[in-house]
Amino acid sequence: AQLYKAAGEQTADSTAKPADLSGYTRVKQELVAPPFAPEHEQVATGGPKIIEITMETEERLMVVDEDTGASVWALTYNGSVPGPLIICHEGDMVELTLRNPVDSMMEHNIDFHASTGALGGGGLTHVYPGEECVLRWKATKPGCFTYHCAPGGAMIPYHVTHGMNGAIMVLPRDGLKDAAGNPLRYDSIAYFGEQDYYLPMDENGDYKTYDAAGDDYADSLEAMRTLVPTHQVFNGAVGALTGENALKAKVGETVLMVHNSCNVDSRPHLIGGHGDYVWESSFTDPPLTGMETWFVRGGSAAAAMYTFEQPGVYAYVNHNLIIGAMLGGTAHFVVDGDWDNALMEQVVAPRSFET
C-alpha cells in the first residue's frame, strides 16, 4: 500500500499544467452486465471523446458452484464477475467515477492496463467505504486490456482472485483490420471473464463459509499459495453461460469474443469452430489467423473473431480440459441456421459392425 500512496502523493504534489480538453466531446457510456457489451461504434464518428463511466465497488456473497454449495464473498465492480466491459476508441479519454459503498468492508481502487502512469491509476483511486474519486486517462494504445483492483501487497491477488477485474476494449478509430488492412466487422460481442478461485476447505474437504467480505483472507492466502485453483470459471460461477444462459448466434454471423484473464494463463478454444482472427497482443499487431486454440497471457485481455458456418451447440472452453470440464471453464453458444454437408457430414451413423 506504501507504494500506492507514494505514487498518489507524487502526482498530487506535481505542478503539472492542466490537460487541454478542448476538442473532446463528452459522452456517457452506460455499462451493462457481462457477457454483454455497451452500445458503441466500431468505427469512430466525430472527434475524440471523453467517455464518462461510473463503477461501484460492490462486495457480495456469490454461489460459485450450485452442486457443491461453494461460495465466495466476491469483490466486484458493479456487482458482476468480471466487471463490465468498457469500450472506447484510441485517442478517447475515459473518465471514471469510482464509488465505494458505505457498507463495504474493504478499501478498493483500480489499475487500468490500458492507461499510463500512477500504477495504471491505482495510485490515484484508493477509496475507503463511503468514498468516491474521479480519474481521467487517455487511451493511447488500441487493444483489449484488463483492469483490476490493486490495493497493495497480498491484497492485490486477494482482490483479483475474488473477482475484482474486468476489461476495456480500445478500438482503432477506423475499426478492426486484417493483416492486409481490410476492415473486419462483428455482429456481436461475447465478453468472457475467466476467474480463478482458491476457495478454502475444511478438514472434511467441504468449502468453508464466511460471514463477511474479507473474513476468508488468511485461509485464502494459504489456498492461493498452491497456485492450483479450486474453480476456474467464466463469468463468476460454474455454468453461468450454459443452459438458459447460453449465448445465441446465427450461421453467417460474426462474433467477437473478448476474453479477460486477469491472473492465470488461459487457452480458449471454441469446440466445433475456430479463431478466424485472434488478437493476443494488441490491435496494432496483425491478428493471428485460423487458430484452433489461442493464448491469453495471465494478466491480459485478448480478442478472437469467428464467423459461424454451422448450426448447433458450440462449447467455448479453457482447453486444459481438466479446467474446462471439471473446474468450470465452459460457456455455450447456441447457433441457428442450416447445416452444411459440404463442411461435415455423418456419412454413416453409429451402427453395429458385427453384421
Next chain:
Amino acid sequence: AQLYKAAGEQTADSTAKPADLSGYTRVKQELVAPPFAPEHEQVATGGPKIIEITMETEERLMVVDEDTGASVWALTYNGSVPGPLIICHEGDMVELTLRNPVDSMMEHNIDFHASTGALGGGGLTHVYPGEECVLRWKATKPGCFTYHCAPGGAMIPYHVTHGMNGAIMVLPRDGLKDAAGNPLRYDSIAYFGEQDYYLPMDENGDYKTYDAAGDDYADSLEAMRTLVPTHQVFNGAVGALTGENALKAKVGETVLMVHNSCNVDSRPHLIGGHGDYVWESSFTDPPLTGMETWFVRGGSAAAAMYTFEQPGVYAYVNHNLIIGAMLGGTAHFVVDGDWDNALMEQVVAPRSFET
C-alpha cells in the same frame, strides 16, 4: 454427453442438401505409428481429394515408466499414444471410419479441431463397443491441429489424459512457405505427442494398478484436480523416443517437428539446435523464426522446422526442465555428419587450472 446428443440430433434432423463430391478424387491413407508420418506430398498434385482413413479405439494396458512400474489403461486411436498423424491438404476432405472394438469397456468418439461444426465431429461419432461410424469433413484451414476423444463432461479430460488424442496436419496446397513466400521443404517428419498422465498412488506412494480400462476413473479424477501430472511424456511412455528408439537424421537434413499437446501447455526446445521456422498458430500466419523455445498452447498442435548443422545427440525436451528431466518429457535425435569448428569448438578441453 447430453450436449453431444443434442448436436447429433440437430444434424440428423436437418434437411440439408447432400454434399457435392464431384471434383474430388478418393484415396486411402495408410496410417502409421508415431513418431512416423504417413506417405504424403508436400505440394499437392491434382485436385482436391477425399482421404479415407480408418481408426480403431483400442483400450490397452501400457507401461508408462519401466523404472517404477507405473502403468495406465490407455485409451487410444489405433493402439498408440498419441494416435496416428493424419496428413492432408487444404481443400481436401477427410473421411474417417471409426470403429470401437466389441471388447472395449467404454464409448468413444472424436473431435477434430481442424473441422467445422457438431463439436468438431464429436456429436456425430459416438460409438459404443461393437459400433462403427463414418464421418466426412472438409479441411478448410491449413495448420497442425489436435484431435481427441470427447465423450462429454469429466469423461473428456479423463479420455484425453489417458492418451486418446493425436494430430492432423493440413498443408497448404502449394506447401509450406516462409514470411516472404519462399518454399520451405523438409526431409522428414518427427511427430511428438506430449501426454500428461495423472496416475493414482496408494498411501505408500506406489502407483496403483487396475483390472480394466475405466476402473481408475474415480481415482484419476481426484489426481487430475491437482492439475499436477505425475508423468508428462512424449509418445506414451518415459523413454519412448530415446536410446534404441531415438530419431535419426544427418547434417544438412531438415526435420519438421510436429508437436501435439492436447491438454497442457508445452514449451519445446531442441538442445543444441533451434526452431528455424515455427508455426505456433497456423499455416496462414508467417512462421516465427530463430526460436530457442517455442510454445504449444494446451489443446493444440504446432510445427517447427530445423536444419541440422552439427552431428551428435540432440535432446528434444519440454523446457520446464523438471518436466523434461523428471516427468519424462525428453526425446533424442542422433545426427550423423561432420563437425563444424566454425560453429562451435572446444578450444581447451577440461583441465586442472592449479598447474
Next chain:
Amino acid sequence: AQLYKAAGEQTADSTAKPADLSGYTRVKQELVAPPFAPEHEQVATGGPKIIEITMETEERLMVVDEDTGASVWALTYNGSVPGPLIICHEGDMVELTLRNPVDSMMEHNIDFHASTGALGGGGLTHVYPGEECVLRWKATKPGCFTYHCAPGGAMIPYHVTHGMNGAIMVLPRDGLKDAAGNPLRYDSIAYFGEQDYYLPMDENGDYKTYDAAGDDYADSLEAMRTLVPTHQVFNGAVGALTGENALKAKVGETVLMVHNSCNVDSRPHLIGGHGDYVWESSFTDPPLTGMETWFVRGGSAAAAMYTFEQPGVYAYVNHNLIIGAMLGGTAHFVVDGDWDNALMEQVVAPRSFET
C-alpha cells in the same frame, strides 16, 4: 550424464578442419552483476569479433527471503542469480573460459541456447572442481537466449532451479528495428532473471537449512516434483530490485527489459506502463507492439522496450499476481520527470460522498 559424455567424445574424435578465425578481432567483455549490462554497442562497428569472457561457477549460500529466513545453496555463474548478461552481435563468436573453483562441491557445465551443436556446448564444458575449459561458438541467430548448467538427468533441473542460468543478447549488427525497419534504440538495459525455487520445508512448515551445496538434493527433487515453487523471484531473492535497489529512469528515456526465465513460463507486466515493442521469439521477427503483458516461454529469454511517459514508481511483475505479490516476482522502477495530466489526471481525489 551419459548423453553429455557421448556428445563430448563425438566432437573430440572428429577430424574436422580448424575454424578460420581470420577476419575476426579479439575483444574482452567485462561481465557485470545483474540487473546491469556490460558495455556494448547497439550498432556494431567494424567486422565480426571474438568476444572473450570468463565465468566462474560459484556455489554460495544465499538468503532468498529475509522475512522467513528462507535460504538456498545457490549454484551460480560469477556469484549472481541470474548469471551475468552477455552481449554480442550476430556473426560474432563468444569465447568463454569456464572455471570451477577447487572448493566447489559439484561439477558444472554450460548450455548456450544461442549456440549450435554439442547440446549447446554442454557436452564440451563439464568441469569438475579445480578444472577449467574454453569453448568458442558463433552467434548465428539474433535474439535474447538463456544459458544454463545442464550436468545431465535430474541434475539439470536441480542446477537450474538453484540459480544456475542467465542470458545472452545477440543483437543484429545494425541494431534493433521495428516492423517497418526503422531503428529502435534504448537508453539503458534492465536485466531480470526470474528464478523459481522449490525450497524444502520441515514438518512444521519451516524452511530447512543445509551445510553445503548439494546437501538438499533429495529434498529438492521431492519439492520440485510438485511443480509449485515456494518462491519465484527476480534476481535471486525477494526484494532484490525494490526499495534501495529499485531501478532508475527518467521520463522520455527508453529502457530495454531483458527477461530470462530458464525454467518456468512468465508473463511480465510493467504496472503503469507497457511493452511498446516486445520480442518474445527472436530479433529476426518483427516485435509485437503495445502489449499490456507479454510472455516468456519457460526456457527462454525475451526483450521488451518501453519509453517512460510519466514520473513515479512502476512495478515490474509476473502478472500471475500470486507469484508477483506473494512469491516474490516484483521489481521496481523509480522514474523522475514531470507529470502529464493529458495522459492521466486525478480529477477528484478520494472524498466522502455522503455530504
